[in-house]
Amino acid sequence: MRLKDQVAVVTGAGSGIGRAIAVRFAAEGARIVVAELNAESGEQTADLLRSAGHDPLVVATDVTDPEAVRRLFAAVDERGWPVDVLVNNAGTAEAGLMPTAEVPDDRWHAQLRVHLDGTFYCIREALRRMVPRQRGAIINLGSVAGLGGLPGAIAYTAAKGGVIALTKGLSQEVAPQGIRVNCIAPGWINTPMLNHLPEKWRPGMLKHTPLGRLGEPEDIAGVALFLASEDSAFVVGQIISPNGGMYR
């Protein structure tokens, strides 16, 4: 058991990558906090965990709302759980692609809100609990879009680039306090998020992925487990890109 009794808060745990991370961490002994905007899908993840004998804490949470994030962490406190691991996974893609000159304000701000504001609000609350204990692991979900750019999705690209820079800066700030911050920047992963992209993109996604297949959420969960566990005890401020060989 690589995460025995550790408490992991996973945002966006109701679907795709977040759900796979929650399931994998629980199988490794972690106590899971399912923080999900969509209460129904959050409950579905919780049911999966319960059917495997776990007892997750489920808190319907919009990570873009700082008050909701405060309530999330207060609920963890109330259960008497410390916070050992935070996975900032909640996110949304832009609906289709759009030339930057046509991007409306709300499309821009929606991306910065969920990926940057949401990540920051959760980190702030987590640090208030991790710093006094001088321990913790924070894993942020970036994207290859934030490394190499995704034309037509300028807001998503900028938001994920911000998450990568945030990871680098924060990791240096809090490493002396025993807190490791790292980032996973996946390539194309087979989750409901890909439904936001045009179907005609699929062949291109495969063409640019030398492994010849999309990634599965479990491919990312394995990397997250490494970053959450003591196996990565000397890994700080890294951007790990599981992408099937895509050059970035």
Ligand SMILES: NC(=O)c1ccc[n+]([C@@H]2O[C@H](COP(=O)([O-])OP(=O)(O)OC[C@H]3O[C@@H](n4cnc5c(N)ncnc54)[C@H](O)[C@@H]3O)[C@@H](O)[C@H]2O)c1
């Ligand atoms: N799928 C990919 O190809 C891919 C590639 C690179 C990075 N990512 C990143 O991985 C993360 C997970 O994506 P996924 O592919 O599993 O997508 P997904 O759509 O399957 O899951 C995202 C989850 O986040 C939740 N969510 C959205 N907004 C939220 C909010 N404000 N508060 C709380 N929860 C919220 C959704 O309800 C959903 O359950 C995202 O940050 C995404 O940007 C995905």
